[in-house]
Amino acid sequence: MSEGRRFGPQGSENLGIKILEEKKLETFTDGDIVSPKLYSDEVRLHKMFAHLRAHEPIRWTEPAGYRPFWTISRQRDILEIETASDIFLAGQRNRLFTKEEEQRIRERYGARPILPSLPTLDAPDHRKYRGIFQEWFAPGNLKKLEERVGQIVDERLAHAKRLGGTVDFVDDVSLWVPLQTIMMIFGVPFEDGERLHRLSGQLFNPFDPDKARKTDGQGPVEAAQELLDYFKVHIDSRRENPQDDLLSIIAHAKIDGQPINEREALSNAVTVFVAGHDTTSSTISGALNALIEHPECFEALRAGTAEVAQAVEEMLRYVSPVRNFMRVASRDYEIGGKTIRDGDAVLLMYPSGNRDESVYEEPNRFRLDRGRFTHVAFGCGPHMCLGQMLARLELRAFYTRFFQQVRSAKLIEPTSWLQTNFLGGPKKMLVKLQFC
Numbered sequence: 516m517s518e519g520r521r522f523g524p525q526g527s528e529n530l531g532i533k534i535l536e537e538k539k540l541e542t543f544t545d546g547d548i549v550s551p552k553l554y555s556d557e558v559r560l561h562k563m564f565a566h567l568r569a570h571e572p573i574r575w576t577e578p579a580g581y582r583p584f585w586t587i588s589r590q591r592d593i594l595e596i597e598t599a600s601d602i603f604l605a606g607q608r609n610r611l612f613t614k615e616e617e618q619r620i621r622e623r624y625g626a627r628p629i630l631p632s633l634p635t636l637d638a639p640d641h642r643k644y645r646g647i648f649q650e651w652f653a654p655g656n657l658k659k660l661e662e663r664v665g666q667i668v669d670e671r672l673a674h675a676k677r678l679g680g681t682v683d684f685v686d687d688v689s690l691w692v693p694l695q696t697i698m699m700i701f702g703v704p705f706e707d708g709e710r711l712h713r714l715s716g717q718l719f720n721p722f723d724p725d726k727a728r729k730t731d732g733q734g735p736v737e738a739a740q741e742l743l744d745y746f747k748v749h750i751d752s753r754r755e756n757p758q759d760d761l762l763s764i765i766a767h768a769k770i771d772g773q774p775i776n777e778r779e780a781l782s783n784a785v786t787v788f789v790a791g792h793d794t795t796s797s798t799i800s801g802a803l804n805a806l807i808e809h810p811e812c813f814e815a816l817r818a819g820t821a822e823v824a825q826a827v828e829e830m831l832r833y834v835s836p837v838r839n840f841m842r843v844a845s846r847d848y849e850i851g852g853k854t855i856r857d858g859d860a861v862l863l864m865y866p867s868g869n870r871d872e873s874v875y876e877e878p879n880r881f882r883l884d885r886g887r888f889t890h891v892a893f894g895c896g897p898h899m900c901l902g903q904m905l906a907r908l909e910l911r912a913f914y915t916r917f918f919q920q921v922r923s924a925k926l927i928e929p930t931s932w933l934q935t936n937f938l939g940g941p942k943k944m945l946v947k948l949q950f951c
Protein backbone atom coordinates (compact mmCIF):
# COMPACT_ATOMS: atom_id res chain seq x y z
CA MET A 516 0.00 0.00 0.00
CA SER A 517 1.40 3.42 -0.96
CA GLU A 518 2.09 5.78 1.91
CA GLY A 519 1.19 8.83 -0.18
CA ARG A 520 3.57 11.55 -1.34
CA ARG A 521 7.16 11.51 -0.18
CA PHE A 522 9.45 14.27 -1.32
CA GLY A 523 13.19 13.95 -1.49
CA PRO A 524 15.81 16.41 -0.33
CA GLN A 525 16.63 17.49 -3.91
CA GLY A 526 13.82 19.95 -3.69
CA SER A 527 10.97 19.63 -6.05
CA GLU A 528 8.79 22.71 -5.94
CA ASN A 529 6.80 21.14 -3.14
CA LEU A 530 9.51 20.00 -0.76
CA GLY A 531 7.27 17.82 1.32
CA ILE A 532 8.31 17.19 4.88
CA LYS A 533 12.00 16.89 5.54
CA ILE A 534 14.02 17.75 8.53
CA LEU A 535 17.69 18.38 8.89
CA GLU A 536 18.64 17.75 12.45
CA GLU A 537 22.02 16.74 13.78
CA LYS A 538 23.03 16.23 10.15
CA LYS A 539 20.37 13.56 9.82
CA LEU A 540 17.84 14.16 7.10
CA GLU A 541 14.48 12.82 8.15
CA THR A 542 11.66 12.56 5.67
CA PHE A 543 7.98 11.99 6.29
CA THR A 544 5.08 10.97 4.10
CA ASP A 545 1.38 11.73 3.95
CA GLY A 546 1.00 8.34 5.59
CA ASP A 547 2.89 9.64 8.63
CA ILE A 548 0.36 12.42 9.09
CA VAL A 549 -2.27 9.78 9.92
CA SER A 550 0.03 7.06 11.26
CA PRO A 551 -1.02 5.82 14.72
CA LYS A 552 2.56 4.56 15.18
CA LEU A 553 4.06 7.98 14.59
CA TYR A 554 1.73 9.45 17.21
CA SER A 555 3.22 7.09 19.77
CA ASP A 556 6.62 8.70 19.22
CA GLU A 557 6.25 12.22 20.63
CA VAL A 558 9.69 13.33 19.46
CA ARG A 559 9.21 12.36 15.82
CA LEU A 560 5.64 13.61 15.89
CA HIS A 561 6.71 17.08 16.95
CA LYS A 562 9.58 17.09 14.44
CA MET A 563 7.04 16.41 11.74
CA PHE A 564 4.74 19.15 12.98
CA ALA A 565 7.65 21.61 13.20
CA HIS A 566 8.54 20.89 9.61
CA LEU A 567 4.96 21.24 8.47
CA ARG A 568 4.61 24.63 10.19
CA ALA A 569 7.88 25.85 8.70
CA HIS A 570 7.44 24.61 5.13
CA GLU A 571 3.90 23.56 4.39
CA PRO A 572 1.57 24.85 7.10
CA ILE A 573 -1.42 24.13 4.91
CA ARG A 574 -0.66 20.88 3.12
CA TRP A 575 -2.82 18.90 0.73
CA THR A 576 -2.56 15.39 2.17
CA GLU A 577 -3.47 12.15 0.42
CA PRO A 578 -2.64 9.21 2.68
CA ALA A 579 -3.51 5.75 1.38
CA GLY A 580 -6.76 4.44 2.84
CA TYR A 581 -8.17 7.90 3.66
CA ARG A 582 -10.09 10.50 1.70
CA PRO A 583 -7.73 13.46 1.15
CA PHE A 584 -7.73 16.64 3.24
CA TRP A 585 -5.70 19.74 4.03
CA THR A 586 -3.45 19.45 7.08
CA ILE A 587 -3.55 22.66 9.13
CA SER A 588 -0.59 22.96 11.50
CA ARG A 589 -0.19 26.63 12.48
CA GLN A 590 -2.11 28.00 15.44
CA ARG A 591 -3.40 31.09 13.69
CA ASP A 592 -4.85 29.03 10.81
CA ILE A 593 -6.54 26.62 13.24
CA LEU A 594 -8.10 29.60 15.05
CA GLU A 595 -9.21 31.21 11.80
CA ILE A 596 -10.86 28.07 10.46
CA GLU A 597 -12.60 27.14 13.70
CA THR A 598 -13.89 30.66 14.12
CA ALA A 599 -15.27 30.71 10.57
CA SER A 600 -17.80 28.10 11.64
CA ASP A 601 -20.39 29.35 9.12
CA ILE A 602 -18.00 28.25 6.35
CA PHE A 603 -16.15 25.29 7.88
CA LEU A 604 -18.80 22.81 8.93
CA ALA A 605 -18.57 19.80 11.23
CA GLY A 606 -21.59 17.87 10.00
CA GLN A 607 -20.13 16.13 6.95
CA ARG A 608 -16.79 14.93 8.26
CA ASN A 609 -15.41 15.77 11.67
CA ARG A 610 -13.21 12.74 12.43
CA LEU A 611 -10.30 11.09 10.70
CA PHE A 612 -11.76 7.71 9.82
CA THR A 613 -10.27 5.37 7.21
CA LYS A 614 -12.33 4.82 4.06
CA GLU A 615 -13.00 1.30 5.31
CA GLU A 616 -14.34 2.56 8.63
CA GLU A 617 -16.45 5.18 6.85
CA GLN A 618 -17.92 2.40 4.72
CA ARG A 619 -18.77 0.36 7.82
CA ILE A 620 -20.44 3.39 9.40
CA ARG A 621 -22.46 3.98 6.19
CA GLU A 622 -23.56 0.35 6.09
CA ARG A 623 -24.82 0.56 9.64
CA TYR A 624 -26.13 4.11 9.93
CA GLY A 625 -26.64 5.29 6.34
CA ALA A 626 -25.50 8.88 5.80
CA ARG A 627 -25.64 9.64 9.53
CA PRO A 628 -22.55 9.86 11.74
CA ILE A 629 -21.64 7.07 14.12
CA LEU A 630 -22.75 9.24 17.05
CA PRO A 631 -25.03 12.12 15.95
CA SER A 632 -24.20 14.51 18.79
CA LEU A 633 -22.61 17.89 19.57
CA PRO A 634 -19.34 17.47 17.61
CA THR A 635 -21.23 16.57 14.43
CA LEU A 636 -23.80 19.39 14.57
CA ASP A 637 -23.68 22.81 12.92
CA ALA A 638 -25.64 26.01 13.52
CA PRO A 639 -28.43 26.52 14.34
CA ASP A 640 -28.96 23.04 15.86
CA HIS A 641 -25.55 22.90 17.49
CA ARG A 642 -26.26 25.88 19.74
CA LYS A 643 -29.63 24.44 20.80
CA TYR A 644 -28.22 21.04 21.72
CA ARG A 645 -25.24 22.57 23.48
CA GLY A 646 -27.70 24.56 25.54
CA ILE A 647 -28.84 21.28 27.15
CA PHE A 648 -25.43 20.97 28.82
CA GLN A 649 -24.17 24.51 29.10
CA GLU A 650 -25.52 25.30 32.54
CA TRP A 651 -24.40 22.01 33.99
CA PHE A 652 -20.79 22.53 32.85
CA ALA A 653 -20.62 26.16 33.99
CA PRO A 654 -18.04 26.89 36.73
CA GLY A 655 -20.70 27.85 39.32
CA ASN A 656 -22.39 24.47 39.03
CA LEU A 657 -19.13 22.51 38.89
CA LYS A 658 -18.00 24.00 42.18
CA LYS A 659 -20.25 21.57 44.02
CA LEU A 660 -18.10 18.70 42.67
CA GLU A 661 -14.81 19.95 44.06
CA GLU A 662 -14.93 18.11 47.34
CA ARG A 663 -15.92 14.78 45.82
CA VAL A 664 -13.27 15.04 43.09
CA GLY A 665 -10.72 15.75 45.83
CA GLN A 666 -11.79 12.55 47.61
CA ILE A 667 -11.42 10.54 44.40
CA VAL A 668 -7.88 11.92 43.97
CA ASP A 669 -7.01 11.12 47.60
CA GLU A 670 -8.28 7.55 47.15
CA ARG A 671 -6.07 7.03 44.06
CA LEU A 672 -2.99 8.49 45.74
CA ALA A 673 -3.65 6.32 48.81
CA HIS A 674 -3.88 3.32 46.49
CA ALA A 675 -0.49 4.23 44.96
CA LYS A 676 0.97 4.57 48.45
CA ARG A 677 -0.36 1.15 49.44
CA LEU A 678 1.45 -0.27 46.40
CA GLY A 679 4.68 1.12 47.81
CA GLY A 680 4.73 3.99 45.31
CA THR A 681 5.77 1.75 42.41
CA VAL A 682 2.87 1.98 40.00
CA ASP A 683 1.76 2.08 36.41
CA PHE A 684 0.72 5.69 36.73
CA VAL A 685 -1.89 5.31 33.95
CA ASP A 686 -3.65 2.12 35.05
CA ASP A 687 -3.26 2.60 38.79
CA VAL A 688 -3.77 6.33 39.12
CA SER A 689 -4.52 8.75 36.30
CA LEU A 690 -7.28 6.92 34.43
CA TRP A 691 -9.46 6.55 37.53
CA VAL A 692 -9.77 10.19 38.53
CA PRO A 693 -11.61 11.46 35.42
CA LEU A 694 -13.36 8.11 34.95
CA GLN A 695 -14.87 8.04 38.43
CA THR A 696 -15.63 11.76 38.21
CA ILE A 697 -17.63 11.37 35.00
CA MET A 698 -19.32 8.23 36.36
CA MET A 699 -20.37 10.20 39.43
CA ILE A 700 -21.69 13.02 37.20
CA PHE A 701 -23.67 10.52 35.10
CA GLY A 702 -24.84 8.57 38.14
CA VAL A 703 -23.66 5.16 36.89
CA PRO A 704 -22.14 2.52 39.23
CA PHE A 705 -18.37 2.54 39.77
CA GLU A 706 -18.31 -1.27 39.26
CA ASP A 707 -18.86 -0.62 35.53
CA GLY A 708 -15.69 1.47 35.32
CA GLU A 709 -13.39 -1.17 33.77
CA ARG A 710 -15.94 -2.03 31.10
CA LEU A 711 -16.68 1.59 30.18
CA HIS A 712 -12.99 2.40 30.04
CA ARG A 713 -12.33 -0.61 27.79
CA LEU A 714 -15.14 0.43 25.42
CA SER A 715 -13.89 4.04 25.21
CA GLY A 716 -10.45 2.67 24.30
CA GLN A 717 -11.98 0.52 21.56
CA LEU A 718 -13.87 3.54 20.22
CA PHE A 719 -10.91 5.92 20.17
CA ASN A 720 -7.90 3.65 19.74
CA PRO A 721 -8.77 0.99 17.15
CA PHE A 722 -5.15 0.93 15.88
CA ASP A 723 -3.51 0.27 19.20
CA PRO A 724 -3.02 -3.51 19.56
CA ASP A 725 -3.56 -3.28 23.33
CA LYS A 726 -6.75 -1.22 23.10
CA ALA A 727 -8.49 -2.38 19.90
CA ARG A 728 -11.58 -4.55 20.12
CA LYS A 729 -10.44 -8.16 20.00
CA THR A 730 -13.52 -9.73 18.35
CA ASP A 731 -12.81 -10.49 14.65
CA GLY A 732 -14.21 -7.96 12.20
CA GLN A 733 -15.34 -5.62 14.97
CA GLY A 734 -14.09 -2.13 15.77
CA PRO A 735 -15.23 1.33 16.86
CA VAL A 736 -18.69 0.88 15.35
CA GLU A 737 -19.43 -2.11 17.57
CA ALA A 738 -17.84 -0.46 20.61
CA ALA A 739 -20.07 2.60 20.07
CA GLN A 740 -23.11 0.34 19.81
CA GLU A 741 -22.26 -1.40 23.08
CA LEU A 742 -21.93 2.00 24.77
CA LEU A 743 -25.28 3.10 23.32
CA ASP A 744 -26.88 -0.10 24.65
CA TYR A 745 -25.31 0.46 28.07
CA PHE A 746 -26.60 4.01 28.38
CA LYS A 747 -30.04 3.08 27.04
CA VAL A 748 -30.74 1.07 30.19
CA HIS A 749 -29.76 4.03 32.38
CA ILE A 750 -31.57 6.67 30.32
CA ASP A 751 -34.74 4.54 30.34
CA SER A 752 -34.56 4.34 34.10
CA ARG A 753 -34.02 8.15 34.41
CA ARG A 754 -37.13 8.72 32.27
CA GLU A 755 -39.11 6.88 34.92
CA ASN A 756 -37.16 8.10 37.95
CA PRO A 757 -35.23 11.32 37.46
CA GLN A 758 -32.18 11.73 39.71
CA ASP A 759 -29.83 14.60 40.43
CA ASP A 760 -27.43 13.63 37.62
CA LEU A 761 -26.54 14.52 34.05
CA LEU A 762 -28.25 11.45 32.56
CA SER A 763 -31.55 12.68 33.95
CA ILE A 764 -31.02 16.05 32.28
CA ILE A 765 -30.30 14.32 28.97
CA ALA A 766 -33.26 11.94 29.38
CA HIS A 767 -35.65 14.87 29.85
CA ALA A 768 -34.04 17.36 27.44
CA LYS A 769 -36.24 19.30 25.04
CA ILE A 770 -35.39 21.22 21.88
CA ASP A 771 -37.88 23.81 20.63
CA GLY A 772 -40.32 22.45 23.21
CA GLN A 773 -40.08 18.87 21.95
CA PRO A 774 -38.33 15.97 23.74
CA ILE A 775 -35.13 14.93 21.91
CA ASN A 776 -35.37 11.52 20.31
CA GLU A 777 -33.79 8.42 21.80
CA ARG A 778 -30.85 8.20 19.40
CA GLU A 779 -29.92 11.84 20.01
CA ALA A 780 -30.17 11.39 23.77
CA LEU A 781 -28.02 8.25 23.69
CA SER A 782 -25.44 9.64 21.25
CA ASN A 783 -24.98 12.79 23.30
CA ALA A 784 -24.72 10.78 26.50
CA VAL A 785 -22.03 8.52 25.00
CA THR A 786 -20.17 11.48 23.48
CA VAL A 787 -20.02 13.52 26.66
CA PHE A 788 -19.11 10.43 28.69
CA VAL A 789 -16.23 9.30 26.48
CA ALA A 790 -15.03 12.87 25.84
CA GLY A 791 -14.83 13.38 29.56
CA HIS A 792 -12.38 10.79 30.72
CA ASP A 793 -9.44 9.61 28.53
CA THR A 794 -8.73 13.24 27.55
CA THR A 795 -8.22 14.37 31.13
CA SER A 796 -6.52 11.15 32.20
CA SER A 797 -3.99 11.52 29.36
CA THR A 798 -3.33 15.10 30.43
CA ILE A 799 -2.70 14.02 34.04
CA SER A 800 -0.26 11.29 33.01
CA GLY A 801 1.33 13.22 30.12
CA ALA A 802 1.89 16.11 32.52
CA LEU A 803 3.69 13.92 35.06
CA ASN A 804 5.88 12.60 32.25
CA ALA A 805 6.70 16.19 31.29
CA LEU A 806 7.38 17.17 34.91
CA ILE A 807 9.79 14.26 35.31
CA GLU A 808 11.56 15.40 32.12
CA HIS A 809 11.66 18.99 33.44
CA PRO A 810 12.71 18.52 37.09
CA GLU A 811 12.99 22.28 37.73
CA CYS A 812 9.22 22.52 37.16
CA PHE A 813 8.51 19.52 39.37
CA GLU A 814 10.56 21.14 42.12
CA ALA A 815 8.87 24.54 41.74
CA LEU A 816 5.43 22.96 42.14
CA ARG A 817 6.55 20.79 45.03
CA ALA A 818 8.09 23.75 46.83
CA GLY A 819 5.05 25.92 46.13
CA THR A 820 7.00 28.56 44.18
CA ALA A 821 4.85 27.94 41.08
CA GLU A 822 1.07 27.92 40.97
CA VAL A 823 -0.81 24.75 40.10
CA ALA A 824 -3.56 26.65 38.24
CA GLN A 825 -0.98 28.21 35.91
CA ALA A 826 0.85 24.92 35.50
CA VAL A 827 -2.42 23.30 34.38
CA GLU A 828 -2.49 25.54 31.28
CA GLU A 829 1.05 24.51 30.39
CA MET A 830 0.08 20.86 30.94
CA LEU A 831 -2.80 21.26 28.51
CA ARG A 832 -0.64 23.03 25.93
CA TYR A 833 2.21 20.57 26.20
CA VAL A 834 0.21 17.31 26.24
CA SER A 835 -2.66 18.27 23.86
CA PRO A 836 -4.23 14.81 24.01
CA VAL A 837 -6.84 15.50 21.32
CA ARG A 838 -4.73 15.23 18.17
CA ASN A 839 -7.23 16.65 15.69
CA PHE A 840 -10.76 17.24 14.54
CA MET A 841 -11.94 17.89 10.99
CA ARG A 842 -14.20 20.37 9.20
CA VAL A 843 -15.42 20.63 5.59
CA ALA A 844 -15.46 23.93 3.66
CA SER A 845 -18.89 24.96 2.41
CA ARG A 846 -17.40 27.43 -0.08
CA ASP A 847 -14.01 28.36 -1.54
CA TYR A 848 -11.83 30.02 1.11
CA GLU A 849 -8.40 31.66 0.86
CA ILE A 850 -6.02 31.06 3.74
CA GLY A 851 -2.24 31.22 4.01
CA GLY A 852 -1.83 31.58 0.25
CA LYS A 853 -3.88 28.44 -0.49
CA THR A 854 -7.42 28.03 -1.73
CA ILE A 855 -9.49 25.55 0.21
CA ARG A 856 -12.18 24.49 -2.27
CA ASP A 857 -15.86 24.05 -1.47
CA GLY A 858 -16.16 20.46 -0.20
CA ASP A 859 -12.48 20.08 0.86
CA ALA A 860 -11.83 18.73 4.34
CA VAL A 861 -9.34 20.27 6.76
CA LEU A 862 -7.55 18.47 9.59
CA LEU A 863 -6.94 20.77 12.57
CA MET A 864 -3.75 19.67 14.34
CA TYR A 865 -4.13 20.98 17.90
CA PRO A 866 -0.82 19.64 19.30
CA SER A 867 1.00 21.33 16.43
CA GLY A 868 -0.80 24.62 17.05
CA ASN A 869 0.27 24.34 20.68
CA ARG A 870 3.96 24.08 19.76
CA ASP A 871 3.86 26.93 17.24
CA GLU A 872 7.15 28.84 17.51
CA SER A 873 5.51 32.01 16.27
CA VAL A 874 3.33 31.94 19.42
CA TYR A 875 5.52 30.37 22.12
CA GLU A 876 9.13 30.83 23.11
CA GLU A 877 10.85 27.42 23.32
CA PRO A 878 7.63 25.61 22.41
CA ASN A 879 9.11 22.17 23.06
CA ARG A 880 10.03 23.00 26.63
CA PHE A 881 7.61 22.61 29.51
CA ARG A 882 7.85 25.95 31.31
CA LEU A 883 6.03 27.51 34.21
CA ASP A 884 7.05 31.09 33.52
CA ARG A 885 4.96 31.80 30.44
CA GLY A 886 2.63 34.19 32.25
CA ARG A 887 -0.89 34.27 30.85
CA PHE A 888 -1.22 32.59 27.49
CA THR A 889 -3.82 30.88 25.34
CA HIS A 890 -3.66 27.50 23.62
CA VAL A 891 -5.82 25.31 21.42
CA ALA A 892 -5.86 22.10 23.48
CA PHE A 893 -9.64 22.58 23.83
CA GLY A 894 -10.09 23.80 20.24
CA CYS A 895 -11.93 27.09 19.80
CA GLY A 896 -15.07 28.54 18.24
CA PRO A 897 -18.56 27.14 18.88
CA HIS A 898 -17.33 23.56 19.35
CA MET A 899 -14.71 24.53 21.91
CA CYS A 900 -14.60 21.84 24.57
CA LEU A 901 -17.78 21.71 26.61
CA GLY A 902 -15.96 20.13 29.55
CA GLN A 903 -12.94 22.45 29.72
CA MET A 904 -13.83 23.84 33.16
CA LEU A 905 -14.40 20.37 34.52
CA ALA A 906 -11.06 19.21 33.06
CA ARG A 907 -9.29 22.16 34.69
CA LEU A 908 -11.02 21.46 38.00
CA GLU A 909 -9.84 17.82 37.91
CA LEU A 910 -6.29 18.73 36.90
CA ARG A 911 -6.06 21.34 39.65
CA ALA A 912 -7.52 18.95 42.23
CA PHE A 913 -5.10 16.24 41.17
CA TYR A 914 -1.89 18.25 41.11
CA THR A 915 -2.69 20.24 44.26
CA ARG A 916 -3.03 17.02 46.22
CA PHE A 917 -0.20 15.28 44.38
CA PHE A 918 2.30 17.96 45.39
CA GLN A 919 1.04 17.96 48.98
CA GLN A 920 1.67 14.22 49.20
CA VAL A 921 4.44 13.25 46.79
CA ARG A 922 8.07 14.25 47.24
CA SER A 923 9.57 12.84 44.06
CA ALA A 924 8.73 10.81 40.97
CA LYS A 925 11.04 8.77 38.79
CA LEU A 926 10.41 6.85 35.59
CA ILE A 927 11.30 3.18 35.98
CA GLU A 928 11.25 2.64 32.21
CA PRO A 929 10.49 4.89 29.24
CA THR A 930 6.80 5.72 28.93
CA SER A 931 4.97 4.02 26.07
CA TRP A 932 2.36 6.07 24.23
CA LEU A 933 -0.95 5.11 22.66
CA GLN A 934 -0.86 4.27 18.98
CA THR A 935 -3.66 6.51 17.83
CA ASN A 936 -4.21 9.40 15.48
CA PHE A 937 -7.12 10.77 17.51
CA LEU A 938 -6.92 10.72 21.29
CA GLY A 939 -3.35 10.24 22.45
CA GLY A 940 -1.32 10.13 25.62
CA PRO A 941 0.72 7.73 27.73
CA LYS A 942 -0.37 4.09 27.62
CA LYS A 943 1.98 2.65 30.22
CA MET A 944 4.04 4.68 32.61
CA LEU A 945 5.96 2.79 35.26
CA VAL A 946 7.01 5.21 37.98
CA LYS A 947 8.35 5.21 41.50
CA LEU A 948 6.58 7.81 43.62
CA GLN A 949 8.08 8.82 46.96
CA PHE A 950 5.44 9.96 49.38
CA CYS A 951 6.11 12.62 52.03
Ligand code: HEM
Nearest residue numbers: 633634790791794795837893894895898899900901902906
Ligand atom coordinates in the same frame (compact mmCIF):
# COMPACT_ATOMS: atom_id res chain seq x y z
C1 HEM B 1 -7.92 17.74 29.20
C2 HEM B 1 -9.11 17.34 28.87
C3 HEM B 1 -9.80 17.67 27.59
C4 HEM B 1 -9.31 18.08 26.39
C5 HEM B 1 -7.87 18.33 26.00
C6 HEM B 1 -10.44 18.25 25.49
C7 HEM B 1 -10.34 18.68 24.18
C8 HEM B 1 -11.42 18.89 23.34
C9 HEM B 1 -11.32 19.34 21.98
C10 HEM B 1 -10.03 19.65 21.23
C11 HEM B 1 -12.57 19.43 21.49
C12 HEM B 1 -12.99 19.83 20.08
C13 HEM B 1 -13.12 21.32 20.04
C14 HEM B 1 -13.39 21.88 18.68
O1 HEM B 1 -13.90 21.17 17.79
O2 HEM B 1 -13.08 23.07 18.50
C15 HEM B 1 -13.47 19.02 22.54
C16 HEM B 1 -14.84 18.96 22.42
C17 HEM B 1 -15.65 18.45 23.38
N1 HEM B 1 -15.30 18.08 24.65
FE1 HEM B 1 -13.46 18.12 25.45
N2 HEM B 1 -11.58 17.93 26.16
C18 HEM B 1 -11.24 17.58 27.45
C19 HEM B 1 -12.10 17.22 28.47
C20 HEM B 1 -13.46 17.13 28.35
C21 HEM B 1 -14.36 16.81 29.41
C22 HEM B 1 -13.96 16.57 30.87
C23 HEM B 1 -15.62 16.76 28.87
C24 HEM B 1 -16.95 16.47 29.50
C25 HEM B 1 -17.17 15.81 30.54
C26 HEM B 1 -15.48 17.08 27.47
C27 HEM B 1 -16.52 17.14 26.57
C28 HEM B 1 -16.43 17.61 25.28
C29 HEM B 1 -17.54 17.70 24.37
C30 HEM B 1 -18.98 17.27 24.65
C31 HEM B 1 -17.07 18.23 23.19
C32 HEM B 1 -17.86 18.55 21.93
C33 HEM B 1 -18.31 19.99 22.02
C34 HEM B 1 -19.06 20.51 20.82
O3 HEM B 1 -18.88 19.98 19.71
O4 HEM B 1 -19.81 21.46 21.00
N3 HEM B 1 -14.16 17.30 27.20
N4 HEM B 1 -12.74 18.71 23.67
